[in-house]
Amino acid sequence: MSIQKIARLAGVSVATVSRVLNNSESVKEKNRERVLKAIAESNYQPNLLARQLRTARSSMILVLVSNIANPFCAEVVKGIEEEAEKNGFRILLCNTGSDMARSRSALNLLSGKIVDGIITMDASSRLPELATLIGNAPWVQCAEYADDGDVSCVGINDVGAAQCVIDRLLARGCQRIALINHDLSYKYARSREEGYHSGLKAHQCEYAFVKYASDLSFSAGKAAMQALLRHTERPDAVFAVSDTLAAGAVLAIHEAGLKMPQDIAVVGFDGTELAEMVTPPLTTVYQPSKEIGRKAVGLLLNKIDNPEAPAERIMMDWQYISRASA
Amino acid sequence: MSIQKIARLAGVSVATVSRVLNNSESVKEKNRERVLKAIAESNYQPNLLARQLRTARSSMILVLVSNIANPFCAEVVKGIEEEAEKNGFRILLCNTGSDMARSRSALNLLSGKIVDGIITMDASSRLPELATLIGNAPWVQCAEYADDGDVSCVGINDVGAAQCVIDRLLARGCQRIALINHDLSYKYARSREEGYHSGLKAHQCEYAFVKYASDLSFSAGKAAMQALLRHTERPDAVFAVSDTLAAGAVLAIHEAGLKMPQDIAVVGFDGTELAEMVTPPLTTVYQPSKEIGRKAVGLLLNKIDNPEAPAERIMMDWQYISRASA
DNA sequence: CTGAAAGCGCTTACAG
DNA sequence: CTGAAAGCGCTTACAG
Numbered sequence: 046m047s048i049q050k051i052a053r054l055a056g057v058s059v060a061t062v063s064r065v066l067n068n069s070e071s072v073k074e075k076n077r078e079r080v081l082k083a084i085a086e087s088n089y090q091p092n093l094l095a096r097q098l099r100t101a102r103s104s105m106i107l108v109l110v111s112n113i114a115n116p117f118c119a120e121v122v123k124g125i126e127e128e129a130e131k132n133g134f135r136i137l138l139c140n141t142g143s144d145m146a147r148s149r150s151a152l153n154l155l156s157g158k159i160v161d162g163i164i165t166m167d168a169s170s171r172l173p174e175l176a177t178l179i180g181n182a183p184w185v186q187c188a189e190y191a192d193d194g195d196v197s198c199v200g201i202n203d204v205g206a207a208q209c210v211i212d213r214l215l216a217r218g219c220q221r222i223a224l225i226n227h228d229l230s231y232k233y234a235r236s237r238e239e240g241y242h243s244g245l246k247a248h249q250c251e252y253a254f255v256k257y258a259s260d261l262s263f264s265a266g267k268a269a270m271q272a273l274l275r276h277t278e279r280p281d282a283v284f285a286v287s288d289t290l291a292a293g294a295v296l297a298i299h300e301a302g303l304k305m306p307q308d309i310a311v312v313g314f315d316g317t318e319l320a321e322m323v324t325p326p327l328t329t330v331y332q333p334s335k336e337i338g339r340k341a342v343g344l345l346l347n348k349i350d351n352p353e354a355p356a357e358r359i360m361m362d363w364q365y366i367s368r369a370s371a
Numbered sequence: 372m373s374i375q376k377i378a379r380l381a382g383v384s385v386a387t388v389s390r391v392l393n394n395s396e397s398v399k400e401k402n403r404e405r406v407l408k409a410i411a412e413s414n415y416q417p418n419l420l421a422r423q424l425r426t427a428r429s430s431m432i433l434v435l436v437s438n439i440a441n442p443f444c445a446e447v448v449k450g451i452e453e454e455a456e457k458n459g460f461r462i463l464l465c466n467t468g469s470d471m472a473r474s475r476s477a478l479n480l481l482s483g484k485i486v487d488g489i490i491t492m493d494a495s496s497r498l499p500e501l502a503t504l505i506g507n508a509p510w511v512q513c514a515e516y517a518d519d520g521d522v523s524c525v526g527i528n529d530v531g532a533a534q535c536v537i538d539r540l541l542a543r544g545c546q547r548i549a550l551i552n553h554d555l556s557y558k559y560a561r562s563r564e565e566g567y568h569s570g571l572k573a574h575q576c577e578y579a580f581v582k583y584a585s586d587l588s589f590s591a592g593k594a595a596m597q598a599l600l601r602h603t604e605r606p607d608a609v610f611a612v613s614d615t616l617a618a619g620a621v622l623a624i625h626e627a628g629l630k631m632p633q634d635i636a637v638v639g640f641d642g643t644e645l646a647e648m649v650t651p652p653l654t655t656v657y658q659p660s661k662e663i664g665r666k667a668v669g670l671l672l673n674k675i676d677n678p679e680a681p682a683e684r685i686m687m688d689w690q691y692i693s694r695a696s697a
Numbered sequence: 698c699t700g701a702a703a704g705c706g707c708t709t710a711c712a713g
Numbered sequence: 714c715t716g717a718a719a720g721c722g723c724t725t726a727c728a729g
Contacts, residue, residue: 047722058700063724073698088506093483094424095722098705113464114445122439126466135476138439138464140452150461157419158706159485180414263644292648299650318589322618324625324650373706384716389708399714421706424721484722 054083107160111143116317124338170230183348187341197344199359207240219282223254266293288313288320310371325369380409433486437469442643450664494556509674513667523670525685533566545608549580592619614639614646636697651695
């Protein structure tokens with residue numbers, strides 16, 4: 046079923062059909078009705094491929110996420126969706142699992158003109174390779190940043206937030222604070238580790254112990270905590286760079302028969318609902334996840350409308366939320 | 372940058388360029404090299420819109436999910452991704468939030484020929500309207516089923532699983548078992564409620580109390596449990612149709628100062644990692660989520676290759692997992 | 698207000 | 714093994 050058939054059915058030209066489809070310009074009421082009738086009768090649906098090919102516009106944006114199951118990511122995506130919808134854009138989600146081949150394949154949607162722009166939440170250091178694929182296409186990084194400034198991004202001051210966590214833990218008397226971090230190919234992971242170390246140094250604290258979780262999952266957090274517990278100098282506090290990881294740490298601590306926060310204080314990151322779901326509820330750093338998503342869309346749409354605009358960096362506020370775990 | 376420019380650069384016809392792009396037939400080695408060189412030099416990327424318009428094939432499938440943040444959905448999606456990838460298909464995720472307008476908009480991708488088929492995980496009763504939009508396009512329902520049999524689906528025996536939960540709770544001496552259910556527009560919600568009632572009836576149990584959560588979230592589960600606790604005849608067991616809901620119930624019970632399972636036993640559903648994250652860990656019904664996703668893709672690809680094939684229904688095995696909460 | 702025609706970037710019989 | 718040409722289904726100046 047094509048626009049041709051509708052034109053024939055309605056007894057008008059394809060141009061007229063196209064005009065009523067795009068309710069553009071003035072079409073004589075009579076003709077409009079005949080076209081609408083023909084469309085309804087034949088259950089016609091316009092072919093988006095043809096339309097997009099012709100107009101070179103899709104009003105779709107691609108969102109590349111390393112793991113949708115992560116509650117923080119899911120929240121950011123919700124913000125992205127809301128803002129995109131408000132502006133007449135649709136989003137396409139691709140869960141890369143941080144897999145290079147999958148990311149590359151997803152990017153074909155961009156280079157193949159299926160989408161108008163892209164928002165990534167994946168590791169910056171994996172992106173240089175992707176950057177060439179992306180080329181000059183509209184792109185913004187969300188909750189993650191490239192080292193150089195030529196791509197727009199939105200996030201928080203990770204160094205400062207991590208430092209604050211360390212300050213608070215030291216203030217409550219903790220002396221051996223361990224860090225459960227994510228893969229350092231993420232810029233945010235490097236920044237939080239930097240904040241961790243500078244926070245300790247500011248208080249002349251000697252003890253430092255970093256354990257890297259194999260991924261951003263509950264089980265990886267648990268495994269990391271178990272490793273920390275086997276350490277000869279057992280930590281009396283642990284800072285995990287994600288609530289999911291912290292939730293895993295909480296279980297490991299429970300299973301070891303230790304009490305929180307008396308034996309070990311725990312602090313998470315992100316401020317997701319998950320932090321309230323575990324026992325004890327988690328002290329955490331709240332990120333305005335939805336707002337981060339919305340801002341990312343804003344930056345992207347700017348770039349789509351105005352390809353020559355320079356890259357922008359937006360830093361959002363974060364907040365330390367104190368609960369029973371620390 | 373188009374295939375034309377490449378042809379000109381390489382000094383061959385567009386047909387030849389197209390042939391090397393699709394590494395089809397035999398192209399003289401010399402020409403192949405020249406084309407490849409031209410492509411590399413110009414950083415050419417084929418326009419997928421044009422290709423798909425011409426071939427009427429996209430090798431993409433659309434996945435409509437009501438809430439990606441739900442861990443069960445996220446797992447199913449992972450299974451879908453794996454199987455799709457194995458078959459050379461890419462998936463596009465749309466988070467509908469059970470919003471009709473958004474679902475309708477997402478379906479334009481199908482009717483607009485951007486994707487070859489669709490997998491839905493949304494409420495069956497909301498789908499009749501969508502069904503007309505979908506028409507004869509390849510479609511499978513995942514972890515949810517239509518009442519009539521003309522669309523393929525894959526899931527578990529929800530009635531049987533719910534009955535089993537009731538049997539177990541009664542066997543451990545519970546006498547007042549409440550149900551925290553999801554919106555009845557979901558067929559699976561109706562089936563589990565049916566199993567709940569028939570399970571009670573089979574044991575001549577008079578007490579029955581159903582509370583509907585406003586959505587499938589932690590906070591909705593908590594609110595539902597708080598309502599149950601205000602009931603004059605307080606339940607001594609609660610069966611929630613999702614682990615997320617159950618996690619909310621657990622918090623409400625904690626806050627009420629009650630013990631699990633002594634004062635109230637709790638059983639969840641889905642068998643997600645979340646069930647292990649809360650304290651006490653949740654007894655739950657495990658669904659083979661990834662496998663459900665994989666099977667859904669299998670059914671869909673069958674339908675894409677063979678549009679005349681009849682609809683199929685696949686029922687997977689489930690498993691009762693006993694933990695400390697009941 | 699309307700239609701004929703060009704063109705978006707591909708693929709694919711068809712002829713050679 | 715290769716190229717000229719038609720055509721996928723649209724939109725949009727352009728002329729009337």
